[in-house]
Amino acid sequence: MFIEDIKNDFYNILLGNRVLLLVHYDVDAICTCKILQGLFKSDNVSYTLVPVGGIAELKQAYEENNEEIKYVVLVNCGGTIDLVDILQPEEEVVFFVLDAHKPTDVCNVYSDGQVRLVYKDSEENIPNFDDIFKDEEEDEENEESESGREGLEAMVERRRERRAWEERRNTLMFNYTQFSYYGKPSACIALELAWRVSRCGWGGVWAGSVAAAAGAALCRRAPAQALLDHHHLREHTPQEHDKTGCHVTLEKDVCLPLYRRWSLEAALCHAPALAPSLRLHTRAGHARLRQLLADTGIPLQQARQAYRSMDVELRRSLLSALEAAAPKHKLPAPTHTTFLLQRVHSPTLPAMDVVFAIMGLIEHETIPKAEGFQHALSALDTQSGQNESLSLGSAGAMAALQAVARLVHGTLSGRRLHLAGPFSYFIVQEGTPESRIVRGPLWLGVAARWTAAAAGASRAVVASAPIDDTTCLLLGIPPRYQHEPRNLFGAAFEQAATKCGASVSLDHVDSSVITLPLAQRPQFLDALTALLA
Known part of the structure; x- marks a missing residue:
């Protein structure tokens, strides 16, 4: 209820x-x-x-x-x-x-x-109760209480009606469950609760801002929905700064995760939103990147040093310079409106950076998940000064983005993105350095979306990575995921597993992510191809 x-x-x-x-x-x-x-x-x-x-x-x-x-x-x-x-x-x-x-x-x-x-x-278009639930005991009692010719005809009629009702129910349930998707971020609801109980401080607003940024950065929310999430957060923003001088602003920023901790060139090479359009897996890719930097008026020497060491005027003009150069290079919008954490005596912190830092902690190469979870909570702290958990997560995210870039470039340049009917798929090879990092649903999802975007984003993509020696992870990305993130692979995976008899585990909360034995992956992909053809 x-x-x-x-x-x-x-x-x-x-x-x-x-x-x-x-x-x-x-x-x-x-x-x-x-x-x-x-x-x-x-x-x-x-x-x-x-x-x-x-x-x-x-x-x-x-x-x-x-x-x-x-x-x-x-x-x-x-x-x-x-x-x-x-x-x-x-x-x-x-x-x-x-x-x-x-x-x-x-x-x-x-x-x-x-x-x-x-x-x-x-x-949510939830079916009505009477359309999907029926009292079976009442039907059985009616059948037992009737006898004779009229009773037999009534029983046959009721059974015909029940079959028709079951067909309608199956159709309703199929239409209701065929797509998986994400609703409003839970943190936005929790922030509304904090506001209702008069406990809405800047710390809560920042946590909600990071959650809203995650919905946009991971393409879980359509652009229009992401804007509504941002508007919802602004409604609950406190009117005054807290005693530490911390506050959150909604401003335009570059779509480059962690670029303030990186060099500008490295950030452009590893940005999931922009790097696919530069096609760095091709021979002309790096020449295209250098031409982009030249068109922005940023010398290569400046772009290759730490961002904070760049010339101040170049940093100030970065947003406008990228926006002016993007159309020539057919790049998607290089800037977006996002939340920034402003603190006294501390650098500006974009919400998107914290999103990737938390991902770097949850799916860290060496840190256990439970420990990474506690670090992720600490990474959301808003106090000024050095945040060790945030630094650890940022380093993990930078290593993961580099692994994703290598994986995608190797997949595309090596022609390992295979066509299978209505979708394409690629497999992270066991034993490679990338397989140690890109093996969880978060980073594998980034790799799948990056690959899909570099290939034109018109086809669905299925990606698989080894979990251990006998088991692999498999997930699906819908076509045009940037605009319509509803995903049909959850229902498709379940039907394909039934069709081929694979021992698929549907344990993941997200139905578009499954695990299955490595030995059964080829026959499962064949069944999925036949199902979606």
Whole structure:
């Protein structure tokens, strides 16, 4: 069921009770967790925080921590599965679900109150209750109570009506579940809650800003929806700076992640939004990059040194110079409107940089995921001075972007992007340096989108990377993902697995990401090709 009042029907119920907080490993979920932690600290709400990566981890975390727990808050997990059926909770346990993954499972939507959904997305076209649920016991009782010719005719008619109803139900459910997509960032909902309970500070606004930037940077939200998310955040911006002088502004910035920590040339070579259009995997690619720098009036010597060491006038003119040169080189818009964190005696910090830093911590080459999760929470701190977690994540993100660039360039120049009917696919080779970094859904997704953009972005792309010696990860990117990020691969993967009998694991929260045995990958791709042809 959907709650009506986020303050009274959700937050006020948690006050005075111990809460189990289950948070998914993604940027939006971590930002939401940061906001909720601030609220819980202000109101002395005791809680147990457990990060979860998939449905199996969600079930394990609940089973290990549900003792004397009556209220469970799930962030970006649990909304797309039948929670009561999978977790088998006691009747008095209540689940509050704040999940940006869509579509929401209909059993959660029509729960009698044990599952309470914190937010209803306006895009969800949820089927009516009577169209998808039917009382089977009542039908059986009617069949048993009737006899004779008239009773037999009535029974046949009811069975015909039931078959017609089941066909309509199957059609409705297929239309409802065939695409997976992302709704409004959960952190925006948590920020609205903070505003409703008069706890909306700059720290919460910054966490919400990073979540909104993640939706745009990872192409999870269409451009128009991303603008609405930004507008929603501006409505809850405090009127005054806090006592530390920290505040968040919405300004135009360059679409180059981490360029303030990099050189301008390196940032251009590793920017997922711009680098594909430079076609650096070709012989003429680097000449095109040098020509772009020349057209912006930036000497190559300046572009190759640390950005902060560049001439001040060149830095000031960077935005306008790139905007003027982009049309000649057929680049997408090189600037965007984004959130910037302004702090006393500290450099400006773009929200997009923190997005990639958190990704670098969650899917770090050497740091365990649980430790990376805690670092990611610390990376969202807004205090002035050196943030060790943010620096660690930025270094990890820069290494990951370099690995993604090498992977994409090798895939395209080596002609390892294979055509398979209506989609293309590539495989990260086991044992390569890139396979140690680009093996999780976040960075593999960046590589898939980069590859799709470099190839024209008109075809869907499937990417696969080894997890270990026997298992691989596989994910799908829809065509024209920049404009319409709805993804049909979740339903397609499930049908292809059924068709070929592959031992596919649908454990991931995002249905467009699966794992399967390496030995079964060829037959699975053949089945997927036949299905989508």
